[in-house]
Every structure is written in structure tokens, then in C-alpha cells.
Amino acid sequence: MKSFLLSGCLAAGLAACNGGGTTHEQQPMKPVNFGEDVAFLQQHLKNVVVLKHAGDSSGLVVTGDYQARVMTSTTGGNAGKSFGWINYDLVDSQKFAPHINAFGGEERFWLGPEGGQYALFFPPGKTFDFVNWQTPGLIDTAHYAVTAQSDTAITYQQQGTLQNYKGSSFTLQISRTIRLLGNSEVTAQLGFDLPAGIKSIAYETDNAVTNSGDSTWQEQNGLLSIWLLGMFKPSDQTAIVAPFQHIPNAKQHITDDYFGKISAQNLLIQDSLLLFRADGKSRGKLGLSPLVARRGAGSIDLQNNTLTVLFYEVVPQGRYVNSKWEQQKEPFKGDAVNCYNDGPLADGTQMGPFYEVESSSDARALNPGETLRYRQVTMHFEGDTKALQALAAQLWQLPLKEVEQFLAKK
Incomplete structure (x- = not known):
């Protein structure tokens, strides 16, 4: 049995390769501002909401049509830079794709695990092969209903039942609040x-999964995790930045060969910080175990003078689901944080380009009526080189010259 490890948009990339999404020959990115993205979404979707503070140029756009997904955001109003990557081809098609609908968006709500004996993306008894892989409709095609709304915050809910590979059923309610x-x-x-x-x-998402069934979720039957995935626009001068715990053998808890070993020119691992090229031109993925992952992964784009940082909770001794496409020896020793750089597939086609930063909650055995909550804060900053240098130094103790030198590698 052939096994794979996929994650979020990585799965989308494979889906595209196999007909599960729209692909194209890689083309130079066209600059699209926030207002143009919002107008496009409003043209094609029914439930598009822009959140803004009065008198402030920053804002974000979210839609219940795509499971309460934050599609993109800006610091500069309609004419400002738009941070989230959107799959214009798929949205424009007005059709659902097989296996996965990779609409894009800078934060989408998913549930894990993807593969393994407790997989949510494979039916019981089927082999872990692409033909059998299917994103559950609850996190792929369902429309989430608005239950509360203001100018700066919105709450969505949805409920349903999922069955995992073992045959265990999970009746659950999802609640997701996005707040500037x-x-x-x-x-x-x-x-x-x-x-x-x-x-x-800057915005926070407050994500909650409640066991709305009549039985306790048990580890031996599989557990669920909340999985947040962000797809962002790359440039030739973008690097993902991920801090990690400075402990002995820390590198043993960082996996950098999910799609083949990431080359030294694309990845630099220091004592407590790693840099990963995010140019959308070379496909690769890495993951950080909860034993070393730290809050504060993000990116620096020296071409556009922007910095992104995400804050989330890491539980070092928590149970983190494993998404490998195989029967697993350790199904609760997965990653807490993942990073991905998109690139052309073997046939030259590419869905993006984009890069991705993901985080996951730990998985818990919930009693009926009990809730797992997971919050994440996303911040984007724009400024001149001096201001970004000061910000990178405060966040990561990272000189911008180190980023420049890393990105200059050939």
C-alpha cells in the first residue's frame, strides 16, 4: 500500500494533479488589491461579509458559503494589498470539484486527522489511495449560518455527523467567531x-467543536482536532519564519521531507528559528512537533515590505493527530504547526502559487455537551524597512539581513 502525508492545500495540490481542482501552467502573479478581491467574491457568492473598524483602512472579508472562511484581508482599504490567496478559477466555475474544493482563503476551518486508522478523509475499509480520498462535506461544501454579527465580528454555526475510518461516528456542533x-x-x-x-x-478566530451526541469520544475510537489552514500570496523575496523550542535534539522534532527533502537553499534551521523559502516555485512541506513548536510562526515579504505572524496555543504533551495515509504506529504524535511552499507538479501544472502556514489544536476525549476551543490570532503588518526590522527583532530576534542572505542563496 502506498502511503502519503498530505495537509490542507498540499492535498489540494495533489487533487489538482489528479483532476480534483483547477490547474494551469504557472503564470506570473497579477497584482490584485483587496477591493478587487471583494468585488469578485460578491459577484460569485451570496454570503460575503466585510468586517471593518469605523474610520480605519484595515479590514477582512469572510464568507459562510465556504465554511466561515476568512478569504483575505488588508491594511490599506480597497486599494490596499490583499494578503490571502484565492482560487479564482474554481470560484468562478461555480462548480464543486471531486475530492476537495480548494477555494483558497487565508484561514479556513478543517478537522483532523486526514489519514490513518482514525482518518476523516477515507471511508472504512478502503485503501489509503487518492481515488478513495474525500474531504468531508461538513468542512468542504457546507454553508455555515450566521448566528451573530456586528461591524467588527461575526459568528457562524454548523452541525453534522462525521464517520472516521474505524467506523466511529461523531455528532458535533461547530461554532466559529471571527473578530477584528x-x-x-x-x-x-x-x-x-x-x-x-x-x-x-489583526483578527482572532474563536473555534469551538462540541460533542452534541450522547456518548463520550474515546481515544481508542479516534479523536478530532481543530485544524486552521492559511493560504497566502508569495513573492521571490518571501520567507516563512517559524520559532521553535531550543532544546537538545530539537531538529529531530522537525520533519522536512514530506515531499522529498527540502534543499539547503530553501531551508535554514538555526538554534531556535527556521527560515523556509516561500516563493511559490518549489513544492515542499515541513512540520513541527508540539514538543518544539512555539506560537508565532509567520512570514516576511521583503519585496512588499510586509510581515505576517500567527499566534496559537501549543500543548507540548498534548495528543496531536497524525495525518499519514497509512495504518499508524503513533496516531496521536502528529504536528502542531505546518508550513508549505507551493510549486509546479511533475507535469508542470500548478494550482497556485501560494504558501501556507497551518496550526492544529490537540485532540481531546469530549463528554456529551463538552467543547474543544481553539483560538488563533493573525496579524499582518506593512511598513518601511526600518520599522519591519524593529518588528522582526522584537518578534523573533531576527535581523532582516539574515533573511536577505538566506533568500539570496542559489
Whole structure:
């Protein structure tokens, strides 16, 4: 039996290769601003909501049509840079694709695990092969209903039942709130004041999964995790930045060969920080175990003078689901954080280009009525080189010259 390890948009890339999504020959990216993205989404979808603070140029757009997905955001109003990657071809088609609908978006809600004996993406008894792989409709095609809304926040809910590979059923309710953060909340999250001249957009998603059935979820039958995946626009001068715990043998808890070993020119692992090229031109994925993963993975784009950082919870001794497409020896020793750089497939086609930063909750045995909650904060910043240098130093103790030198590698 052939086994794979896929994750989020990585699965989407394989889906595209096998007819499960729209592909094309790689073309130079066309600059699209936030207003153009919003207009496109409003043209094709029924439930598009823009969240904004009054008198502020920052904002984001979310849709219940795509499972309460944050599609994109900006610091600069309609004419501003749009951070999220959107699959224009698939959205425009107005059709569902087989296996997965990779609509894009800078934060989407999923559930894990993908593969293994507790897989949510394979029916019981089938081999772990692409032909049998299917994203559950609850996190792929379902429309989520709005239950509360204001100018700066919106809450969606959906409920359903999932069956995993073992045959266990999970009756659950999903609740997801997206909320813009104010300046004081940004400062509180960061732990320091923003450098002068920085523009920002920041939002929190509060994600909850409740066991709405009448029996307790048990480890021997499989558990669920909340999985948040973000697809962002790359450039030739973009690097993913991921901090990790500086412990002995830390590199043993970082996996960098999911799609073949990532080359030294595309990956630099230091004592407590790694840099991963995010140019959308070379397909690769890495993962960090909860034993070393830290909050604060993100990216720096030196071409567009932007910095992105994500804050999430890591439970070092928690149970993190494993998504390998195989019968697993350790189904609860998966990654807490994943990073992906898109690139052409073997036949030259490519869905993107984009890059991705993902985080997952731990998995818990919930009693009836009990809830697993997982929050993530996404922040985008724009500013001049001096301001970004100050921000990168505060966040990661990272000189921009190190990023420049890394990206200059050939």
C-alpha cells in the first residue's frame, strides 16, 4: 500500500494533479488589491461579509458559503494589498470539484486527522489511495449560518455527523467567531508597542467543536482536532519564519521531507528559528512537533515590505493527530504547526502559487455537551524597512539581513 502525508492545500495540490481542482501552467502573479478581491467574491457568492473598524483602512472579508472562511484581508482599504490567496478559477466555475474544493482563503476551518486508522478523509475499509480520498462535506461544501454579527465580528454555526475510518461516528456542533482586534489588543498580544510607521490588520478566530451526541469520544475510537489552514500570496523575496523550542535534539522534532527533502537553499534551521523559502516555485512541506513548536510562526515579504505572524496555543504533551495515509504506529504524535511552499507538479501544472502556514489544536476525549476551543490570532503588518526590522527583532530576534542572505542563496 502506498502511503502519503498530505495537509490542507498540499492535498489540494495533489487533487489538482489528479483532476480534483483547477490547474494551469504557472503564470506570473497579477497584482490584485483587496477591493478587487471583494468585488469578485460578491459577484460569485451570496454570503460575503466585510468586517471593518469605523474610520480605519484595515479590514477582512469572510464568507459562510465556504465554511466561515476568512478569504483575505488588508491594511490599506480597497486599494490596499490583499494578503490571502484565492482560487479564482474554481470560484468562478461555480462548480464543486471531486475530492476537495480548494477555494483558497487565508484561514479556513478543517478537522483532523486526514489519514490513518482514525482518518476523516477515507471511508472504512478502503485503501489509503487518492481515488478513495474525500474531504468531508461538513468542512468542504457546507454553508455555515450566521448566528451573530456586528461591524467588527461575526459568528457562524454548523452541525453534522462525521464517520472516521474505524467506523466511529461523531455528532458535533461547530461554532466559529471571527473578530477584528483593536490597537490595544494588538499591543497586548505582541507584548510591545508597534514601531512608528506600521500599518496593521489583526483578527482572532474563536473555534469551538462540541460533542452534541450522547456518548463520550474515546481515544481508542479516534479523536478530532481543530485544524486552521492559511493560504497566502508569495513573492521571490518571501520567507516563512517559524520559532521553535531550543532544546537538545530539537531538529529531530522537525520533519522536512514530506515531499522529498527540502534543499539547503530553501531551508535554514538555526538554534531556535527556521527560515523556509516561500516563493511559490518549489513544492515542499515541513512540520513541527508540539514538543518544539512555539506560537508565532509567520512570514516576511521583503519585496512588499510586509510581515505576517500567527499566534496559537501549543500543548507540548498534548495528543496531536497524525495525518499519514497509512495504518499508524503513533496516531496521536502528529504536528502542531505546518508550513508549505507551493510549486509546479511533475507535469508542470500548478494550482497556485501560494504558501501556507497551518496550526492544529490537540485532540481531546469530549463528554456529551463538552467543547474543544481553539483560538488563533493573525496579524499582518506593512511598513518601511526600518520599522519591519524593529518588528522582526522584537518578534523573533531576527535581523532582516539574515533573511536577505538566506533568500539570496542559489
